[in-house]
Amino acid sequence: MKKAIVTGGQSGLGEACVSRLRDQGITVVTLDLAPGADYTVDVSDSASVNEAVAAIGPVDILINSAGIVGPNKPLWEITDAEWQKTFSVNANGVFNLCRAVIPGMKDKGWGRIVNMASIAGKEGNPNLSAYSASKAAVIGLTKSLGKELAETGILVNAIAPAVIETPMNASNTPEMLSYMISKIPMGRLGQAHEVAALVSWLASEECSFSTGAVYDISGGRATY
Numbered sequence: 001m002k003k004a005i006v007t008g009g010q011s012g013l014g015e016a017c018v019s020r021l022r023d024q025g026i027t028v029v030t031l032d033l034a035p036g037a038d039y040t041v042d043v044s045d046s047a048s049v050n051e052a053v054a055a056i057g058p059v060d061i062l063i064n065s066a067g068i069v070g071p072n073k074p075l076w077e078i079t080d081a082e083w084q085k086t087f088s089v090n091a092n093g094v095f096n097l098c099r100a101v102i103p104g105m106k107d108k109g110w111g112r113i114v115n116m117a118s119i120a121g122k123e124g125n126p127n128l129s130a131y132s133a134s135k136a137a138v139i140g141l142t143k144s145l146g147k148e149l150a151e152t153g154i155l156v157n158a159i160a161p162a163v164i165e166t167p168m169n170a171s172n173t174p175e176m177l178s179y180m181i182s183k184i185p186m187g188r189l190g191q192a193h194e195v196a197a198l199v200s201w202l203a204s205e206e207c208s209f210s211t212g213a214v215y216d217i218s219g220g221r222a223t224y
């Protein structure tokens with residue numbers, strides 16, 4: 001039976017991925033700051049991540065979904081702390097988890113890593129420069145790591161969702177939401193189960209000739 005770690009598994013896209021993977025008989029362990037997680041871990045804290053992964057043991061699948069929006073303001077108003085926090089969670093968190101699980105996957109000769117990037121990392125959203133830059137970092141990490149592991153049986157891919165209806169967007173202003181929806185040719189928000197379907201394929205045996213790729217799930221918004 002396969003074993004997976006899902007970070008951010010207590011909410012939104014991570015939660016939808018947890019359900020989908022469990023429905024397939026996969027043992028899923030969640031790492032999250034939110035109550036109810038199997039391991040209460042701040043993904044930006046590498047020591048806590050290493051400790052949790054050592055306790056969990058080798059896994060076949062890693063889904064990096066933990067993330068934060070960060071400051072919603074023009075770049076010149078962002079504080080050092082806001083910028084660093086956004087990168088610590090969104091970019092360093094992915095690095096910490098990948099580094100911790102890869103030795104176990106290499107021993108097995110098989111692994112699937114799926115990183116939640118964002119359309120913001122490809123296009124940049126105004127007033128979300130820290131978020132957009134941190135998601136561009138996730139895309140760059142995924143491309144490098146995919147190549148590093150290409151001959152090991154471990155595939156590393158990212159997804160770039162446009163706006164999806166999850167708690168992350170609950171605090172967005174109506175103006176921001178309608179701006180984001182106006183960019184989507186399908187004219188609607190995405191749903192978490194639609195994202196989980198793509199992630200579950202990327203985490204499966206059936207995904208076998210893709211690595212270092214960024215999969216669009218944006219209702220037609222992405223132009224590349």
Ligand SMILES: NC(=O)c1ccc[n+]([C@@H]2O[C@H](COP(=O)([O-])OP(=O)(O)OC[C@H]3O[C@@H](n4cnc5c(N)ncnc54)[C@H](O)[C@@H]3O)[C@@H](O)[C@H]2O)c1
Nearest residue numbers: 008011012013032033042043066067116118163164166168
């Ligand atoms: N919802 C969207 O529109 C959208 C679009 C593109 C990309 N994404 C990305 O998808 C991922 C999931 O987003 P979501 O909509 O499910 O968000 P969400 O806010 O619903 O869930 C995020 C989860 O991550 C956890 N988390 C936050 N900081 C953490 C930390 N430091 N350590 C451990 N856990 C932490 C939260 O507790 C929460 O359970 C994020 O990386 C997000 O950037 C979301």
